[in-house]
């Protein structure tokens with residue numbers, strides 16, 4: 159295992175699939191991803207059917223006339239199919255790149271989680287499925303037509319379900335719901351969280367906010383990093399966005415590789431991760447951001 163002082167941060171710009179293929183098998187002890195939905199090309203495939211109609215515009219067998227009608231709402235299904243097709247080769251790469259005792263975390267929403275679980279079970283094996291973590295946040299407007307959906311799903315797969323990193327003693331403690339029922343000592347110590355994690359979203363006005371629309375809280379990803387990896391380990395997020403995994407990793411003495419194909423994500427990461435002196439690949443930060451990086455490096459040197 160590398161020492162904490164060897165911590166490195168590498169940020170790659172580009173489509174993740176080709177970049178992932180460049181790393182040798184077993185390179186990472188923890189992989190976290192939070193892919194966007196509908197990244198795959200949306201197929202605007204229209205399904206049509208011909209039906210008998212004496213006023214129809216097509217003439218067929220025995221001179222019968224037909225008209226063409228559009229059927230079904232296929233657009234959603236097509237884009238869904240594409241999404242799974244988009245994800246699958248990347249998930250195979252995640253499996254290949256995971257170290258023998260490594261863990262994979264897949265962050266998704268309630269509309270897709272069940273399809274993704276079936277896909278992941280096929281790649282990792284059902285036995286490797288460890289938990290579905292529910293991140294409940296209770297923020298924003300409420301529906302008057304159904305129960306408001308206020309949670310995300312994080313699927314955890316261990317490459318080897320008999321041998322994986324789980325640092326129980328590192329888990330943060332949370333308050334009991336009814337401290338009066340457990341006695342003062344236990345109430346004082348708090349309890350470990352279950353698979354339901356109550357945690358607010360990144361505050362729109364707080365210091366943590368980077369401006370990247372899908373930024374996830376450092377506290378959620380930080381907990382995964384702390385419990386599921388060791389100092390000096392190598393971590394990967396190949397849908398990095400604002401670089402939350404990278405910040406959590408470096409602040410806890412782990413190295414990280416981040417990948418994103420959006421130039422705006424790169425700009426956010428240049429600023430956010432400057433403290434860790436990241437190495438950028440396939441990307442040159444704009445001059446004013448470079449100046450800022452240089453300044454940070456000078457401050458830290």
Ligand SMILES: C[S@@+](CC[C@H](N)C(=O)[O-])C[C@H]1O[C@@H](n2cnc3c(N)ncnc32)[C@H](O)[C@@H]1O
Nearest residue numbers: 173174192372373374397399400402418419420
């Ligand atoms: C939901 S965001 C991730 C947010 C991140 N967890 C955070 O805390 O900021 C998903 C990211 O995946 C990136 N992305 C989408 N398709 C990609 C691809 N093919 N290769 C690399 N990145 C991709 C998007 O640019 C976006 O930044």
